Amino acid sequence: MGFPDLLSQYPDLAEGIRGRLTVNQPLSAVTWFRTGGPAQLMFQPADEEDLAAFLKKLPREIPVLPVGLGSNLLIRDGGLEGVVIRLSAKGFGAVEEIGGHRIRAGAAVPDKRLAEAAAKAGLGGFAFYTGIPGGLGGALRMNAGAHGTETRERMVELTAIDRDGTRHVLSNAEMGYAYRHSGASKDLIFTSAVFEGLPQDEASIRQEMADVVAHREKAQPIREKTGGSTFKNPPGTSAWKEVDAAGCRGLTVGGAQMSEMHCNFMINTGNATGHELELLGETVRARVLQHSGIQLEWEIKRLGTFGPEGAIEPFLGQAGEAA
Incomplete structure (x- = not known):
């Protein structure tokens, strides 16, 4: 299910634009989790001047969101309304x-x-x-x-x-x-x-760089479909320690899992939906809150509208009571 075609509603948006405009562009292809719904309209500007010209013409009521390499981004299954800006390497x-x-x-x-x-x-x-x-x-x-x-x-x-x-x-x-x-x-x-x-x-x-790479390969699930660190480190402790202490290492919801290697990394084990990934994250937050009283904050950015499964309440909406 897609969004209404913005280019049909506002045909002048494409006039004089040198970049690429794509209606209902699937975002699963541009995020590291490889999941999520479409962008109503994706714009890849040719350069800074092209970006400025497009934004000047775009009606103010249409939302705009820049998306980079998608490494720490969770797009919900309903997709993103409005315009997604993706800057090109060129x-x-x-x-x-x-x-x-x-x-x-x-x-x-x-x-x-x-x-x-x-x-x-x-x-x-x-x-x-x-x-x-x-x-x-x-x-x-x-x-x-x-x-x-x-x-x-x-x-x-x-x-x-x-x-x-x-x-x-x-x-x-x-x-x-x-x-x-x-x-x-x-x-x-x-x-x-x-x-x-x-x-x-x-x-x-280069020795410092090699040390960083070696540490990452040893400690993080870098070959998985992941978004990097899921939660920010709370004051005085590490997020992974709190996730582990709450018994959430390896916890799964559908195709989503907290990594066995590094339990502050959430991974898509195959065909996880955005709903499963976010539900897993909120389940972990609820269990950590119940176990230690710490309210973990998301580091991964979650954007877009929820799909047919419905909204997911923060901490499962249960004041820390785990599901």
């Missing part, structure tokens, strides 16, 4: 050294590619990106981090296009960064950013 995937130990990179650049570019340039401080399976747009939005380093420590400034098609440049301070969070307006679509590193010899950088 238009937003450039990486260049700009002097002063700085690199400019497009928001569609995979995190690990930025780490590679920094290593070649002899710039330290980026090895942690080797272990983050996402793109820079998402890293900038949620202050992605690993191994003791966060995006806010490397980002100098970024460019973004707002809902009205206006271009903005935001400093690090204007982003309002906190743990796995930024205070930037949800209306902003990040297009590129400038990062700053520290001089370091390439050999030692």
Whole structure:
């Protein structure tokens, strides 16, 4: 079941646009979980100017959502109403050294590619990106981090296009960064950013990168259909410890499972639906709350409308009573 065709309702949206517009685009193909409903309309702009021109014409009442590499994204089975913006590697995937130990990179650049570019340039401080399976747009939005380093420590400034098609440049301070969070307006679509590193010899950088990869392969189910860390670490403890203590390692709901290898990773074991994955997550949250009194917060972004199975209440709507 799809959404009404926005291009038929607003035919002028496609006029003069150089990027790609697709009606009712299945989103299961662009998320790491490989599940979820369609986007009412997906737009892949040719470049920043094309994005701005499209947004200027798009009626204000139509929702807009940027989607990157889909590594920490759970799309519900009913899909996403409105327009999904997906930046292309061709238009937003450039990486260049700009002097002063700085690199400019497009928001569609995979995190690990930025780490590679920094290593070649002899710039330290980026090895942690080797272990983050996402793109820079998402890293900038949620202050992605690993191994003791966060995006806010490397980002100098970024460019973004707002809902009205206006271009903005935001400093690090204007982003309002906190743990796995930024205070930037949800209306902003990040297009590129400038990062700053520290001089370091390439050999030692590559050793750090190799260590990150080795740790990830040993500790995380990287060959599964997963969204990475499911829950944020609560103050004073680790999410996986609380999930494990509540007896949820290996817990399954349909085709969804909390990984046996790393129980803060939720995986699609085959043909899990978005409903099964989210129900598993809320079941885990309910059991952890019941066991330890800790309210785990989702790190994975859950978006879209629920399918025919209906809505899933936070903590199962049972004040911590597990199902």
